[in-house]
Amino acid sequence: MQGMDAHARLFIALTPPPDVRKQLAAARDVIHLRVSGKPVADSNLHLTLAFLGQTPRTRLEELTQLIDRSGFMPLDLQLNQYGFFTQAQVVWLGLPARHIALDGLAQRLGHGLRTAGFNFEDRPFSPHVTLLRKATCPPERLPQPVIWHANQLSLYESVSTPDGVKYRVLHRVLAGFGR
Structure with a gap:
């Protein structure tokens, strides 16, 4: 692949529609007024289901077929819990409790990735949308929940610019x- 790296930094995630992206950005902006940190760009807001990291581009077709066969059905999510990953210095917005259908999708994707021999971050699923990076303290309560009818699953490439x-x-x- 001339002019292109042989590997891509990849992840699989739910992509918010424009109205939800706007709500997520508004929630991020409200909390950013109260908590220091670097806001995640509107266009980068998503909910990760599987992080693969550096993956050979030669496996992209296989990966897209795996995603196509995931059995992805629409999900209704209510994001109303802020959290803080201390070590990563990340403020996030997530679900207050387990979501059976969302957990099932993440498990199916993980099983498919393992079976196909993909390397990926295989740790307990913690569904969240990262709002701020390099934050120094946990956030306060969210004024109102973000309601998300999730109907788009995407394979993303993370590109440093x-x-x-x-x-x-x-x-x-x-x-x-x-x-």
């Missing part, structure tokens, strides 16, 4: 339209 990290969608599946 002089202006910071940008996430580029390489493949997308709409809920109920996988193979």
Whole structure:
């Protein structure tokens, strides 16, 4: 692949529609007024299901087929709990309790990735949307929940640019339209 790295830094995530992205950005901005940190760009807001990291580009077609076969169906999510990952210095917004359908999707993707021999971050699933990085303290309570009818699953590439990290969608599946 001339002019392109042989590997790509990849992850699979739910992509918010524009109205939800706007709500997430508003929640981020409210908390950023009270907590220090670097806001995540609006275009980078997402909910990660599986982080693969450096993956050979030669496996992209296999990976897109795996995502197409994930059995992705629409999910109704209510994000109303802020959290703080101390070590990573990340403020996030997530669900207050386990979500059976969301957990099931993450498990199916993980099983498919393991079976196909993909390297990925295989740790307990903690569904959240990162709002701030390099934060110094946990946030306060969220004024109102973000309601998200999740109907788009995407394969993203994380690309470092002089202006910071940008996430580029390489493949997308709409809920109920996988193979």
